[in-house]
Amino acid sequence: MALLLLLGQLLALMGHGGAFYLEVRELEEKCFIQEIPDGIVVIGNYKTELYDPAMEKYQPSPQWINLFVFVKDPENKNLLAQQYGPQGSFTFTSQSPGEHQICLHLESIRFALFYDGKLAIHLDMQLGEHTNDYAEFAAKDKLTQMHLRVQQLVEQVELIQKEQEYQRWREERFRQTSESTNQRVLWWSILQTFILVATGVWQMQHLKSFFKAKKLV
Amino acid sequence: MPGLGSAQRWAAAAGRWGCRLLALLLLVPGPSSASEITFELPDNAKQCFYEDITQGTKCTLEFQVITGGHYDVDCRLEDPDGNVLYKEMKKQYDSFTFTASKNGTYKFCFSNEFSTFTHKTVYFDFQVGEDPPLFPSENRVSALTQMESACVSIHEALKSVIDYQTHFRLREAQGRSRAEDLNTRVAYWSVGEALILLVVSIGQVFLLKSFFSDKRTTTTRVGS
Numbered sequence: 001m002a003l004l005l006l007l008g009q010l011l012a013l014m015g016h017g018g019a020f021y022l023e024v025r026e027l028e029e030k031c032f033i034q035e036i037p038d039g040i041v042v043i044g045n046y047k048t049e050l051y052d053p054a055m056e057k058y059q060p061s062p063q064w065i066n067l068f069v070f071v072k073d074p075e076n077k078n079l080l081a082q083q084y085g086p087q088g089s090f091t092f093t094s095q096s097p098g099e100h101q102i103c104l105h106l107e108s109i110r111f112a113l114f115y116d117g118k119l120a121i122h123l124d125m126q127l128g129e130h131t132n133d134y135a136e137f138a139a140k141d142k143l144t145q146m147h148l149r150v151q152q153l154v155e156q157v158e159l160i161q162k163e164q165e166y167q168r169w170r171e172e173r174f175r176q177t178s179e180s181t182n183q184r185v186l187w188w189s190i191l192q193t194f195i196l197v198a199t200g201v202w203q204m205q206h207l208k209s210f211f212k213a214k215k216l217v
Numbered sequence: 218m219p220g221l222g223s224a225q226r227w228a229a230a231a232g233r234w235g236c237r238l239l240a241l242l243l244l245v246p247g248p249s250s251a252s253e254i255t256f257e258l259p260d261n262a263k264q265c266f267y268e269d270i271t272q273g274t275k276c277t278l279e280f281q282v283i284t285g286g287h288y289d290v291d292c293r294l295e296d297p298d299g300n301v302l303y304k305e306m307k308k309q310y311d312s313f314t315f316t317a318s319k320n321g322t323y324k325f326c327f328s329n330e331f332s333t334f335t336h337k338t339v340y341f342d343f344q345v346g347e348d349p350p351l352f353p354s355e356n357r358v359s360a361l362t363q364m365e366s367a368c369v370s371i372h373e374a375l376k377s378v379i380d381y382q383t384h385f386r387l388r389e390a391q392g393r394s395r396a397e398d399l400n401t402r403v404a405y406w407s408v409g410e411a412l413i414l415l416v417v418s419i420g421q422v423f424l425l426k427s428f429f430s431d432k433r434t435t436t437t438r439v440g441s
Contacts, residue, residue: 199418
């Protein structure tokens, strides 16, 4: 029964890995943004393919094409800067809330020129409870099906909770920006009135003394 | 007699396993996935994504522009034969559901080619098929206990909560982006206007003085 479950999970994973793909050239960098709270695990499953002009379709990449992954957190600190093979997965955990930048580019690690080579990156990024491997939980802790279902619900609720906390942080930032704008508009109006009155007075005084000097007044 | 009994048991066991395997294989026909991605689209650029979809799968494409310019983008969805299923220009957000009529690679593109200097951040969520069940060995026919079906309905409800949270976060990001834009514009405008005011008022005075200076030289020349 456990074996069947494992086999089923494997088959489901293979089927689930059919996410979208995008076409790139070698060394072309593609960046994605993930706006997440802190403490969230993100897993990116990817697969790269090379376009074969002879067969006019994409074939799995050879081993000498590697994927470089760079993940930057909201403070521009490097969370992940690693090289991976032509297929697999990368994972990182967010340390601070905000916009994380995930940049990928493909490079051939041997010195082969790619003149016009088209490559495809299949990408599937998951976070929260989708990152759990339930088959592993079941096998390791001998949990029942019911327990696994409840575990999934607990993970979902934790994600919702973290997102709500992040929402509170963002709302405070928004409020600060709005209050700063309000202050700036207020001070600017006062300053503008002051400058206007001051220049008016200066103009009058200057012209009066000028005309007096010219003996026109 | 005992030989027949064991053969019967054997047949029953084989039948059970065969059924289970068949059920498993029936479950894996179409890949189902939900991908949500936020990416940056530079000005004058177009970004296309491709996905292999099997016939009969119900798919939903949803997109929203988060930052940049007038918060709009062109979107286009094509089927494997190149027929345009969905095409909208300068849309801020939209949702489109369709059922795949044929097997193949579907292509959807976002274009910012109409914009000259603003780059946009676009979020899209492409849902293909239904989410896979937690236990691949169960199928829709298998009976769930009350507890299990309660868990399934809570799971679905929480999924929609997370979905609404995402949409709320995107709207808030859009609002915040506009507010920060406004803040910097107010700062630049204040400084700029102060400078203009000073330059114009001082310039006016000196220009006026220059009028009277010329008149004075002409009058003295006439006088002598």
